[in-house]
Amino acid sequence: MDTIENLIIAIVKPLISVPEDFTIKVQDTPDFLEYHLHLNAKDIGHIIGKKGRTIMAIRSIVYSVPTQSKKVRLVIDEN
Numbered sequence: 001m002d003t004i005e006n007l008i009i010a011i012v013k014p015l016i017s018v019p020e021d022f023t024i025k026v027q028d029t030p031d032f033l034e035y036h037l038h039l040n041a042k043d044i045g046h047i048i049g050k051k052g053r054t055i056m057a058i059r060s061i062v063y064s065v066p067t068q069s070k071k072v073r074l075v076i077d078e079n
Helices: 003-015 042-050 049-062
Strands: 022-026 032-038 071-078
Touching: 003 022, 003 032, 003 042, 003 049, 022 049, 032 042, 042 049, 049 071
Parallel strands: 032 071
Antiparallel strands: 022 032
């Protein structure tokens, strides 16, 4: 696993109630390196947070990690 994936796991796992349903899939697009977070439907609200503040904070942290190639994008998907 790479650094960004480990960072996402470290931030998201304590926030969710069904960690066994949490997976990350990396998709390489022409412009972005997309990290798709697959979560249980109950946990999506926990990750998004009130007015989207939690996901904005997570994205700020993840996007601040320097990468050598493409920009990083964080996408939330429901299992």
